[in-house]
Amino acid sequence: MTFEIIDKKCIVRIPREAKSMGIMRLPERCASAEIHVEAGAEAVAAGVLADSSVEVVLGEGAKFELLRVIDAGRDGSCASQLVVTQSKGSSFRSFYFSQGGRMVKDDLSVTLEGEGAEAFINGLHDLSGDAVAESHTRVDHQAPSTTSSQLYKSVVRDHAHSIFWGRIMVRREAQLTSAYQLNKNMILGAAGRVDTRPQLEIFADDVKCSHGAATGQMDDDQLFYLQARGIPPAMAVDLLVRGFIQDVVGQIVHHELRAEVGHRLGLL
Amino acid sequence: MLKIKDLYASVNGNHILKGLNLEVNAGEVHAIMGPNGSGKSTFSKVIAGHPQYAIDSGSVQLEINGQMTDIKAMSPDERAREGFFLAFQYPVEIPGVPTSEFLRASYNAVCRHHGLEELDPIDFDAFIRTRMEVLQMDDKYIDRAVNVDFSGGEKKRNEILQMAVLNPRMAILDETDSGLDVDSMKIVAHGVNALRTKRNAMIVITHYQRLLDYIKPDIVHILHNGRIIKTGGPGLALEVENKGYDWLIT
Numbered sequence: 001m002t003f004e005i006i007d008k009k010c011i012v013r014i015p016r017e018a019k020s021m022g023i024m025r026l027p028e029r030c031a032s033a034e035i036h037v038e039a040g041a042e043a044v045a046a047g048v049l050a051d052s053s054v055e056v057v058l059g060e061g062a063k064f065e066l067l068r069v070i071d072a073g074r075d076g077s078c079a080s081q082l083v084v085t086q087s088k089g090s091s092f093r094s095f096y097f098s099q100g101g102r103m104v105k106d107d108l109s110v111t112l113e114g115e116g117a118e119a120f121i122n123g124l125h126d127l128s129g130d131a132v133a134e135s136h137t138r139v140d141h142q143a144p145s146t147t148s149s150q151l152y153k154s155v156v157r158d159h160a161h162s163i164f165w166g167r168i169m170v171r172r173e174a175q176l177t178s179a180y181q182l183n184k185n186m187i188l189g190a191a192g193r194v195d196t197r198p199q200l201e202i203f204a205d206d207v208k209c210s211h212g213a214a215t216g217q218m219d220d221d222q223l224f225y226l227q228a229r230g231i232p233p234a235m236a237v238d239l240l241v242r243g244f245i246q247d248v249v250g251q252i253v254h255h256e257l258r259a260e261v262g263h264r265l266g267l268l
Numbered sequence: 269m270l271k272i273k274d275l276y277a278s279v280n281g282n283h284i285l286k287g288l289n290l291e292v293n294a295g296e297v298h299a300i301m302g303p304n305g306s307g308k309s310t311f312s313k314v315i316a317g318h319p320q321y322a323i324d325s326g327s328v329q330l331e332i333n334g335q336m337t338d339i340k341a342m343s344p345d346e347r348a349r350e351g352f353f354l355a356f357q358y359p360v361e362i363p364g365v366p367t368s369e370f371l372r373a374s375y376n377a378v379c380r381h382h383g384l385e386e387l388d389p390i391d392f393d394a395f396i397r398t399r400m401e402v403l404q405m406d407d408k409y410i411d412r413a414v415n416v417d418f419s420g421g422e423k424k425r426n427e428i429l430q431m432a433v434l435n436p437r438m439a440i441l442d443e444t445d446s447g448l449d450v451d452s453m454k455i456v457a458h459g460v461n462a463l464r465t466k467r468n469a470m471i472v473i474t475h476y477q478r479l480l481d482y483i484k485p486d487i488v489h490i491l492h493n494g495r496i497i498k499t500g501g502p503g504l505a506l507e508v509e510n511k512g513y514d515w516l517i518t
Contacts, residue, residue: 222360
């Protein structure tokens with residue numbers, strides 16, 4: 001692996017066929033990074049970021065998992081960006097985690113350029129107070145037999161506000177594509193707000209695509225079930241919120257990354 | 269153990285229970301049978317304290333610390349911690365919450381209330397496995413999310429597992445036999461019978477006599493239009509099986 005910093009930009013290169021088992025840490029508050037995972041290489045990376053722009057290029061058959069924890073501070077604002085380009089047969093997993101801030105915005109764009117490339121794009125907004133978090137995702141299926149799957153969840157307490165815009169494009173060449181997107185939001189209390197806008201643009205005819213969004217309060221039947229087993233209401237709510245979150249955190253494959261997010265959420 | 273007097277209850281403004289009287293003593297198993305819409309499920313939800321079901325008048329008393337105590341003002345979780353249990357007709361799925369964690373939270377909430385020692389995950393695991401054996405449940409269930417991807421029969425076994433964990437003094441089994449094949453029903457009934465003692469009591473709500481071949485009741489009640497219209501011995505269930513409900517209703 002090579003690692004250099006040019007004009008404050010951190011450039012990482014994982015050479016061909018390299019299999020690195022450890023987690024590569026992006027420098028704290030790194031504002032600009034370029035990560036090249038070359039053909040056949042496998043890597044895992046994580047960063048605690050604020051204003052940032054990260055570019056990822058995956059070579060043929062490369063595998064990469066990236067965790068971005070966005071920390072803008074309680075009243076801070078930041079804009080982050082992730083741009084991913086994937087070659088044939090490559091596999092990418094992204095997890096975005098934010099507890100929001102005055103205005104915390106993320107733009108994520110994945111282009112599946114090579115046949116058979118797959119992307120798993122997941123995220124969580126865990127918001128309270130007046131926090132705002134806005135996530136935009138854009139997945140562009142340009143090649144045949146590509147796969148994308150997105151799960152974004154938010155927990156919205158107090159006056160917090162979560163925004164999700166997800167866009168999937170399937171080009172005419174991208175036959176046999178499978179694209180899936182789900183945005184699920186849990187609003188606790190009466191003052192929270194969620195805006196969700198899933199968009200599908202399909203130009204190929206032999207594809208499997210689905211998207212959906214669900215926003216709701218705590219489920220009364222679930223709450224009653226836990227209470228009927230002697231669990232006090234506050235603890236029952238806590239269990240249900242943790243369950244809701246666990247479902248998306250469980251999408252993280254690398255166990256240390258999963259534990260890291262779990263730790264930040266107090267799940268462990 | 270449980271004393272219900274002149275109970276009127278409604279859900280969303282619809283009056284469902286209309287003067288229900290019932291007394292269950294320690295060591296007894298009662299069966300409540302009745303046609304669809306007679307109020308069987310409303311009855312179980314009201315006694316468990318479901319917030320959507322309102323008691324309009326009458327009293328529900330549960331024996332707590334040797335005293336008959338009105339439980340109307342108690343929340344569902346308080347009732348459960350005082351020894352009341354409802355096995356749900358439709359157990360609820362809770363994604364993301366492992367069954368083991370749910371069962372332990374439940375068990376420890378009850379222990380805490382009674383000043384008993386709580387169990388840590390390792391001790392609880394050993395405890396739960398002995399209970400699962402009785403119900404012939406595979407170990408894999410406890411790592412799965414509560415009732416998620418469980419078959420109908422597995423969900424019902426999970427209800428009885430919860431009953432075995434909490435060891436309630438007063439349990440209502442709401443159509444525990446629905447959706448069970450005969451083999452599963454025998455296992456569930458075996459699990460229930462293993463929990464019968466002289467110090468606890470059960471009410472088994474069912475459509476069919478079938479379950480009562482395996483969980484033998486002392487007393488059988490027929491519920492119709494929100495009240496108990498006939499009470500008898502185990503023979504009454506057989507009579508209903510043969511003749512239907514019409515002869516009782518008209």
